[in-house]
Every structure is written in C-alpha cells, then in structure tokens.
Amino acid sequence: MPKDDGIGAATVRREDVRFLTGRGRYSDDIKAYGECAAVFARSNVANGTIKSINTDVAATMPGVLAIFTGEDFVEVGGNPAGWLINSRDGEPMKEPKRPVLAHGKVRHVGDAYAAVIAETAAQGRDAVEALEVEIEEHAAVINMKDALAGTNYVHDEIGTNQCFDWGWIEDNRAATDAAIKGAHHVTTLELVNNRLVPNAIEPRCSIGDYNPGTGDYTLQTTSQNPHMTRLLISAFVLGIPENKLTVIAPDVGGGFGSKIYHYGEEALVLAAAKKLGRTVKWTSDRSEAFLTDAHGRDHVTKIELALDDKGNFLAFRTETLANVGAYLSNFSTVTPTFLHGTLMAGNYTVPLVYVNMKTVFTNTAPVDAYRGAGRPEATFSLERVIDMAAREIGRDPIELRRQNFIKPDQYPFASAAGLEYDSGNYDALMDQMEKVSDKTGFAARRAESEAKGLLRGFGVNAYVEACGIAPSNLVGILGARVGLYDAATVRVNATGNLSVMVGAHSHGQGHETVFPQIVADMLGIDAASIDIVHGDTSKIPFGMGTYGSRSLAVCGSAVVRATEKIIAKAIKIAAHMLEAEASDVDFSDGTFSVKGTNKSVSFGEVALKAYIPHDYPIDMIEPGLEETAFYDPANFTYPSGAYCCEVEVDPETGKVRVDRMTAVDDFGNVINPMIVTGQVHGGLGQGIGQALVEQTTYDDDGQLLSASYMDYAMPRADDLPFYVVDHSQSTICTHNPLGAKGCGEAGAIGSPPTVVNAVIDAMQSGGKNITHIDMPMTPHRVWTAMNNAQ
Amino acid sequence: MMTTVTMTVNGKSVSETVEGRTLLSTLLRDDLRLTGTHIGCDTSQCGACVVHVNGKAVKSCTMFAIEAQGAEVSTIEGQANADGSLNVIQQAFQDHHGLQCGFCTPGMVMTTASLLKENPKPTEAEVRTYLEGNICRCTGYHNIVKAIMAASGQDVSSIAAEQLIS
Numbered sequence: 014m015p016k017d018d019g020i021g022a023a024t025v026r027r028e029d030v031r032f033l034t035g036r037g038r039y040s041d042d043i044k045a046y047g048e049c050a051a052v053f054a055r056s057n058v059a060n061g062t063i064k065s066i067n068t069d070v071a072a073t074m075p076g077v078l079a080i081f082t083g084e085d086f087v088e089v090g091g092n093p094a095g096w097l098i099n100s101r102d103g104e105p106m107k108e109p110k111r112p113v114l115a116h117g118k119v120r121h122v123g124d125a126y127a128a129v130i131a132e133t134a135a136q137g138r139d140a141v142e143a144l145e146v147e148i149e150e151h152a153a154v155i156n157m158k159d160a161l162a163g164t165n166y167v168h169d170e171i172g173t174n175q176c177f178d179w180g181w182i183e184d185n186r187a188a189t190d191a192a193i194k195g196a197h198h199v200t201t202l203e204l205v206n207n208r209l210v211p212n213a214i215e216p217r218c219s220i221g222d223y224n225p226g227t228g229d230y231t232l233q234t235t236s237q238n239p240h241m242t243r244l245l246i247s248a249f250v251l252g253i254p255e256n257k258l259t260v261i262a263p264d265v266g267g268g269f270g271s272k273i274y275h276y277g278e279e280a281l282v283l284a285a286a287k288k289l290g291r292t293v294k295w296t297s298d299r300s301e302a303f304l305t306d307a308h309g310r311d312h313v314t315k316i317e318l319a320l321d322d323k324g325n326f327l328a329f330r331t332e333t334l335a336n337v338g339a340y341l342s343n344f345s346t347v348t349p350t351f352l353h354g355t356l357m358a359g360n361y362t363v364p365l366v367y368v369n370m371k372t373v374f375t376n377t378a379p380v381d382a383y384r385g386a387g388r389p390e391a392t393f394s395l396e397r398v399i400d401m402a403a404r405e406i407g408r409d410p411i412e413l414r415r416q417n418f419i420k421p422d423q424y425p426f427a428s429a430a431g432l433e434y435d436s437g438n439y440d441a442l443m444d445q446m447e448k449v450s451d452k453t454g455f456a457a458r459r460a461e462s463e464a465k466g467l468l469r470g471f472g473v474n475a476y477v478e479a480c481g482i483a484p485s486n487l488v489g490i491l492g493a494r495v496g497l498y499d500a501a502t503v504r505v506n507a508t509g510n511l512s513v514m515v516g517a518h519s520h521g522q523g524h525e526t527v528f529p530q531i532v533a534d535m536l537g538i539d540a541a542s543i544d545i546v547h548g549d550t551s552k553i554p555f556g557m558g559t560y561g562s563r564s565l566a567v568c569g570s571a572v573v574r575a576t577e578k579i580i581a582k583a584i585k586i587a588a589h590m591l592e593a594e595a596s597d598v599d600f601s602d603g604t605f606s607v608k609g610t611n612k613s614v615s616f617g618e619v620a621l622k623a624y625i626p627h628d629y630p631i632d633m634i635e636p637g638l639e640e641t642a643f644y645d646p647a648n649f650t651y652p653s654g655a656y657c658c659e660v661e662v663d664p665e666t667g668k669v670r671v672d673r674m675t676a677v678d679d680f681g682n683v684i685n686p687m688i689v690t691g692q693v694h695g696g697l698g699q700g701i702g703q704a705l706v707e708q709t710t711y712d713d714d715g716q717l718l719s720a721s722y723m724d725y726a727m728p729r730a731d732d733l734p735f736y737v738v739d740h741s742q743s744t745i746c747t748h749n750p751l752g753a754k755g756c757g758e759a760g761a762i763g764s765p766p767t768v769v770n771a772v773i774d775a776m777q778s779g780g781k782n783i784t785h786i787d788m789p790m791t792p793h794r795v796w797t798a799m800n801n802a803q
Numbered sequence: 804m805m806t807t808v809t810m811t812v813n814g815k816s817v818s819e820t821v822e823g824r825t826l827l828s829t830l831l832r833d834d835l836r837l838t839g840t841h842i843g844c845d846t847s848q849c850g851a852c853v854v855h856v857n858g859k860a861v862k863s864c865t866m867f868a869i870e871a872q873g874a875e876v877s878t879i880e881g882q883a884n885a886d887g888s889l890n891v892i893q894q895a896f897q898d899h900h901g902l903q904c905g906f907c908t909p910g911m912v913m914t915t916a917s918l919l920k921e922n923p924k925p926t927e928a929e930v931r932t933y934l935e936g937n938i939c940r941c942t943g944y945h946n947i948v949k950a951i952m953a954a955s956g957q958d959v960s961s962i963a964a965e966q967l968i969s
C-alpha cells in the first residue's frame with residue numbers, strides 16, 4: 014500500500030493553492046523598480062532585404078531610451094541548433110546563423126529587425142511606428158516542394174533550401190527497397206502532419222537585469238529549461254560567463270515544447286539591460302506569439318507498408334519533407350530525425366525500416382518540437398498506413414496489429430529502427446482497451462447514431478514512443494551537442510525538513526507535489542516537510558530541463574540517487590550515535606535502528622547531529638547532510654499504449670464529434686496517478702485538436718492567416734468529451750530506479766491517428782470509399798471528401 | 804488625458820489615476836498589483852482575465868478602467884473564504900486536478916462562479932457550453948468540467964470512468 018503521500022498516492026497538488034488564489038508568480042507578474050520596456054519591430058513581409066533603418070525620429074520620441082538593430086549584434090554569436098545531423102552523403106547539415114535581430118534580410122513575418130527600449134511599452138510601440146524602414150520585398154518561399162525545386166533561397170549564403178537529406182537506417186535502404194518490391198502486398202499513403210502552434214496560454218516574457226557593480230546578469234524568462242538557456246546565451250550567443258548569468262524561470266504557464274528554446278528576445282533584454290543599467294522587460298502579446306513561438310509538426314510524408322500473404326509486416330519505408338521554417342530552432346534538427354525515424358518500427362516485429370527525411374527552409378516561423386516531438390508524426394504515419402492496409406487486405410485492424418506486435422517474451426527487443434525496447438506488453442494494453450471502451454457495445458451505439466442520421470466510426474491505435482532522453486554517450490554519437498542527464502540536490506536542513514533542488518522544470522506537471530512523494534517514501538517522513546526548488550540556475554546544481562516526458566525518468570532518478578546518498582551518510586552518523594557498526598544499522602520508516610536491539614534514532618535526530626556535530630566522528634564524516642547526484646540514463650524509456658475512439662459524423666455538414674475516447678497507457682511505475690491521468694487528458698485534448706480543428710495557414714506571400722484565436726481554432730471544452738484513461742497494465746522500466754517511463758506526451762501521440770481512423774471507419778460505414786482525409790478534419794474537408802467520393 | 808477612477812476591488816475602495824485607454828486588466832495588474840488576473844490574448848478570446856464587475860463575469864482585457872467607475876469589482880484574489888481557506892469552487896479544482904500550469908485557472912474559477920450563480924446544477928453539456936470563452940491548453944478540460952460539476956454539489960464519481968492502478 015502506498016503511504017498516503019508517498020509513491021503511488023494520488024495526492025492533490027500543493028502548487029494549486031497559489032494558482033487558485035491568484036498568488037502564482039509568472040514572469041509578467043514581476044515588476045522591478047525602475048523597469049523599462051522592450052518592444053520589437055517585426056517584419057510584415059516574409060522575405061525581404063533590409064535597405065535602411067533610420068532611427069532618428071524614433072530616438073527623439075517621448076520615453077525612448079535606446080534603439081537596437083541587427084547591426085548591434087553582428088559581432089556576437091548566433092542561436093545554434095542543438096544537434097548536428099549529417100546527410101546521407103556524409104555532408105553536415107546547413108546551419109545558417111540565427112542572429113539576435115535580423116541583419117541584412119528578414120526571413121519570416123514576425124522576424125524582429127529592431128527593438129526599442131522605452132520607459133513604457135506604449136511609448137515603445139509608438140516609437141516602433143516611427144522607425145523609418147525600407148525593406149525590399151522578395152517572393153516568399155513557402156511550399157516545401159517549391160522550396161527544394163527553386164533557386165529562391167531563404168538563406169542566400171548556403172545556396173539551397175535543404176537543410177539536410179537524412180537516411181535511417183541507411184544500411185537498410187537496399188534491403189527495404191527489395192522487400193517492398195517483392196512483397197505480396199504494398200499499401201501506400203501520402204499524408205500531411207498539419208502544422209500546429211503550441212499556444213501555451215501564458216505568452217513568452219523575458220526580463221533582463223544587469224548590475225554594473227558586479228557585472229552580474231539576471232534573466233527571468235518563460236523557460237522549460239533555464240540551464241540550457243544560460244548555456245546557449247553564455248557559450249554561443251552573448252558570451253556572458255556562465256558564472257555571471259543567472260537564469261530564473263518562475264511559474265511558467267505551459268510550454269508544450271515552445272518554451273524549451275532560447276529566443277533572441279532573451280538576449281536582447283540582457284544586452285539592453287547592460288547598456289542602460291536598467292531592468293528591461295518584454296512581454297509577448299498573443300499575435301507576436303503566433304508569429305514567433307516555434308511551431309510544431311509540418312511534415313508531408315509518403316509511407317509504404319509491405320506485407321506478406323499472411324499479413325506479416327515486411328517493411329516500412331517513408332519519404333518525408335519536414336519544414337524547419339526560416340531558422341534552425343534548438344531542437345529542430347533532432348525532432349524530425351532521431352526523435353522520429355527511430356520510432357518507425359512502432360510496436361511491431363517488422364524486420365526492415367527505412368526513413369528518408371529532407372528538412373526544408375521556408376520563409377515561415379521556425380518549426381521545432383511540440384508535445385510529442387517527432388513521435389506523433391511517426392505514430393501517425395504508421396498507424397494510418399496499417400489501418401489502410403487492414404482495409405485493403407480485408408483484415409480486422411486490431412487483429413492485424415496484434416499479429417505483428419512484439420510479444421512480452423521478446424524483451425529486450427532490438428527494433429528495426431535501431432532502438433532497444435526494454436519492456437512492454439502491447440497485447441495486454443489492447444485487451445484492456447477493448448474491455449474498458451466497451452468495444453462490444455459499438456454495434457449498438459452505431460445503430461443508435463444511424464437512427465439519428467449520423468455515421469459512427471471506431472478507430473484504434475497502438476503506439477510506442479521513446480522518452481527520458483537519454484544516454485549521453487549515445488546521443489553524442491548521434492550528433493547532440495549537449496549531454497542529457499539531469500541533476501538533483503537533496504538538502505536536509507538541521508531541523509529535519511528538506512529542500513530538494515531539481516534540474517527539471519515544472520510548468521504544469523506538478524513536480525512540487527510529485528518529487529516530495531518520492532523522497533518522503535524513501536526517507537519515511539512526511540512529504541509536507543519537503544520542498545522542491547526549481548527553475549533558478551543560482552539555486553539548483555544543473556539541469557537539462559523538462560521536455561520529452563523526461564522529468565520523472567531522468568530527474569526523478571537523480572532525486573532517488575541523491576536520496577540514497579543521504580541515507581548512506583545518515584546511516585554512518587546514526588551508527589556513531591547508536592554506538593554500533595554501520596553495517597548493523599537498519600533504516601526504515603524514518604528510523605535508524607541497530608539490528609537485534611531496540612536502540613534507535615529518528616531521521617530528525619540524525620539531521621540535527623549532522624549540523625551540530627559536537628559529539629561526531631569528524632575525522633571520518635563531514636558535517637552537514639546534503640547530497641547531489643547527476644543521473645545519466647542507460648537507455649530511453651518506452652511508454653506504449655492502445656487507444657480507441659468513436660466519432661459521430663454528420664453527413665449533412667461533415668461535422669465530426671468525438672463521442673468516446675479511451676487511452677490505455679503503459680507508463681511503468683506511476684508515482685501520482687491523479688497527475689498522470691491529467692497529463693494524458695491534456696495530451697488527448699491537443700491530439701484531438703490537431704485531428705479536428707487546429708490548422709496553421711500561411712498564404713503564398715508568407716502571411717500567417719491563422720495568427721489569433723479568432724483564426725486559429727483552439728479546442729474548447731465543448732469540442733471534447735470525457736476521456737477514459739487507464740494505466741492498469743503497466744510493465745516496469747528495467748533500467749531506472751523508479752521503473753518509470755514518462756507520461757507527458759502520450760496523449761498527443763496516440764490520439765490523432767485514432768481519431769482519423771475512426772472518421773475513415775465512419776465514412777466507409779456510410780458507403781463512401783474514402784481512404785484518407787488530412788488533418789484537421791474540419792467539416793469542410795469531411796463534407797468535401799464525402800461529396801467527391803463514390 | 805488622465806482621469807481618476809474610483810471603484811471597490813475585493814471589498815476595498817481604491818482610487819487610481821489612469822489614461823483613458825487604460826484597460827481594467829492593466830489597472831488591476833499594474834496599478835493594484837493584483838496579478839492573479841492574467842492576459843493570454845489580445846482578441847478577447849481566452850478568458851484568462853475574467854473578473855466580476857457588479858456581480859457579472861467580464862473579460863477585464865475588454866473593458867476600460869474608467870468604465871468601472873464606481874463599480875464593485877472582484878478578482879481571483881478575493882475568492883478565498885474569510886479564513887483564507889479555498890472556497891468551494893477553488894477546493895473542487897484542487898480536489899479534481901482541474902488545473903495544471905494554472906494560467907487559465909483564475910479565469911476558470913471566476914467564470915465558474917458566475918455559471919453556478921446562474922445555474923446551480925449545470926449538466927455536463929451546459930458546463931462545456933458556458934466555457935466557450937475560456938481556453939485551457941493543459942487539461943483537455945476533463946477535470947475542469949468535473950471540478951465544476953463537483954463544485955455544484957453533484958456526484959462526479961460516475962460521470963467519467965477512469966480505471967486507475969488499484
């Protein structure tokens with residue numbers, strides 16, 4: 014049985030109290046004495062040459078303190094991509110510089126070419142209006158195929174719009190081609206993974222501060238990983254020594270990937286703070302967020318599945334164009350490659366996989382990891398083509414999947430796409446999904462829908478993904494420019510309460526509640542006496558931050574390791590107090606006792622002794638009780654799941670409604686089931702949003718047509734159903750101390766193909782031979798498909 | 804043109820000098836430092852900024868401060884019980900995990916208060932419809948809807964089947 018606040022307990026979240034009472038502290042809530050405002054001048058053309066920027070008039074406007082242009086940052090570095098990817102021919106990817114402010118050319122609508130610092134944001138906006146700017150507009154490069162075929166380049170200096178042409182696994186290419194050529198049956202599908210805008214409800218905000226007396230900089234910013242932001246600014250962009258720069262990410266209102274990355278606005282407010290000796294603040298408005306936050310997805314894919322005459326999968330082959338936008342954002346090169354191609358064997362024993370990925374520069378906002386990051390794209394392609402194959406060869410889609418599933422006795426399993434899955438039980442997940450979704454009742458529900466004049470479809474999906482990124486030595490070989498461990502410090506205070514400093518960052522995930530559950534469980538003490546410190550580079554040892562569902566599997570493991578060190582040291586102190594050998598001291602439930610005696614001391618007494626070491630083996634043990642651990646995982650973790658959904662489609666209007674949605678996931682050990690369930694819900698909401706309503710649209714001139722909540726459809730409460738979420742069929746991760754796999758992205762990975770498969774099923778049930786509809790499946794698209802179909 | 808505007812905010816009388824173009828949300832956040840009212844958009848869509856003006860839910864980003872002259876305004880900071888404990892709605896949001904990042908939450912709580920005043924026992928469909936003007940990106944709404952129904956005193960144990968680890 015879990016302790017009521019230990020591992021496995023559905024403890025309510027302690028952070029809720031401040032959020033529910035308006036006492037959260039988000040970046041824009043911070044107001045410094047004497048702060049001034051940065052306002053950016055942003056391009057309203059997608060592609061243009063900056064001929065001149067005359068700041069004379071603007072500089073004399075009321076309240077204006079300074080004006081920066083790209084010219085001011087020519088000498089400093091660019092914001093780099095975090096992974097170096099090589100093309101199939103061994104050539105390194107093209108890496109055009111991403112400057113703090115555009116210089117020479119503007120490359121997407123929203124690209125900042127100047128910034129005004131003024132006493133107030135309103136004065137700054139007025140001064141931006143008064144800048145005299147001449148930008149010569151050029152034709153925009155928007156469509157990826159055109160971008161590759163043409164000679165109009167987003168970056169003239171690289172002479173191509175292709176960033177790289179990557180093959181995975183290149184050595185399997187010929188064998189995959191041969192398998193497809195000789196196969197009994199090949200199913201081919203061309204599909205689009207629609208471009209999305211992450212849309213954390215809190216817009217980005219950055220506040221720069223500089224102390225001329227010490228040379229210390231402070232950046233408060235909306236970040237999912239403050240240490241990486243510091244590293245990028247220090248090592249690549251501004252060259253501020255790491256020990257002179259503190260990055261603080263206070264409460265952050267959602268990220269979903271978009272706040273992983275370092276953005277130019279962060280460097281600008283620091284540079285401006287130094288120049289003026291003032292605190293400089295920038296808060297994005299929603300329109301700026303649409304234009305400049307890194308977008309997600311945007312793949313165009315052709316996938317082929319080869320099968321033998323018994324329905325065994327022989328090979329998957331994909332060709333994809335992935336948009337990276339105008340500049341390489343920090344994770345933009347790893348997302349379509351190693352976070353995508355390596356998952357292309359899915360849950361299956363398929364022997365061959367070949368993925369070709371061409372990434373393309375366009376005059377659009379940068380595209381990077383968004384909840385799921387590459388894995389949703391992989392799962393979508395796989396699970397759509399499998400569904401289509403089942404239909405083509407007349408097999409039940411669940412049975413065809415089951416036939417090809419990796420079986421529980423095959424772990425560890427080396428997938429054809431190069432990963433070693435450590436654990437899983439896909440049949441058990443599928444069984445549970447069929448049970449809790451009441452699949453057998455579907456026929457009756459379909460009849461009810463049909464009686465109302467509606468079509469009803471059932472769609473299914475199986476996924477496996479890779480989380481807990483990752484072994485540093487492995488990702489180093491694959492091109493990562495950083496390590497991907499995480500770190501934690503457990504500080505036991507003299508009075509027995511604890512501060513735990515973690516490298517993971519919480520922006521909705523509930524770390525302040527979950528990490529104490531782990532430590533409380535291990536130390537046998539009350540979770541309420543343990544506080545988490547995160548999001549401040551001056552307070553925590555180091556951290557690679559939160560993304561890729563890695564907080565628990567990686568940082569949680571570091572917390573375990575640091576706590577183990579605490580216990581090891583505390584046992585030595587207790588041994589001294591109990592006048593026993595350390596090897597004779599047991600620790601359980603917060604008490605140290607000598608085996609076979611009734612002599613014991615409490616954890617609190619040991620803590621006090623560590624800080625008041627009057628009678629203490631000072632020659633053998635240091636005073637104090639504080640330990641740090643860095644944890645570098647041995648492998649990725651592999652969450653998996655089986656999802657299904659039922660949709661109703663109105664044939665008169667093409668409107669799709671998700672009526673039932675079931676998610677059965679294997680996340681390994683679950684620390685707080687309430688929070689895990691909530692994470693799945695959020696992912697489902699975003700995944701259903703992608704499937705049905707969300708669409709990012711640029712016109713041919715590169716204007717973002719969907720740049721506000723009036724034009725970009727965010728899923729609302731009445732677009733979504735209650736969900737059935739189940740994690741009763743877990744298998745344990747075999748290589749981290751918590752046995753945990755990660756749950757943050759699953760819902761967004763598993764749901765889009767489930768919804769599309771259900772809509773196609775509904776179409777077929779209505780006698781329409783429709784095999785695919787691209788997302789988002791808006792009423793217009795569905796209605797058009799139905800009207801064009803036989 | 805600066806104008807002095809006087810109103811009651813969370814039961815306290817306040818007087819501030821503002822420009823004509825100052826929004827109520829700006830007055831609350833910047834002048835009164837009541838930063839629980841959030842700004843999530845610039846088109847009156849997200850609902851993070853919902854407060855009550857004379858008992859009605861209002862998007863404070865859509866109203867000028869001077870329009871609230873003489874009004875009774877209440878914000879998220881004024882919602883807790885007199886002893887500082889969470890009120891029924893806030894408690895239901897915590898109990899049912901109706902928030903994650905917390906950014907939409909003040910608006911959700913304020914909107915819920917006005918929903919339950921108008922309709923003390925809303926159905927699931929009524930709750931979802933009423934939340935039309937409140938966007939949450941984190942929760943997929945499931946637990947928000949559940950929390951609101953629980954706050955209205957309805958038994959939510961059966962409205963959403965969740966099979967958790969036992």
Ligand code: FES
Pocket residue numbers: 841842843844845846847848849850851852853862863864865
């Ligand atoms: S900030 Fe008021 S509706 Fe979005």
Ligand code: FES
Pocket residue numbers: 214266267521901902903904905906907908938939940941942
């Ligand atoms: S809890 Fe994050 S937007 Fe609703």
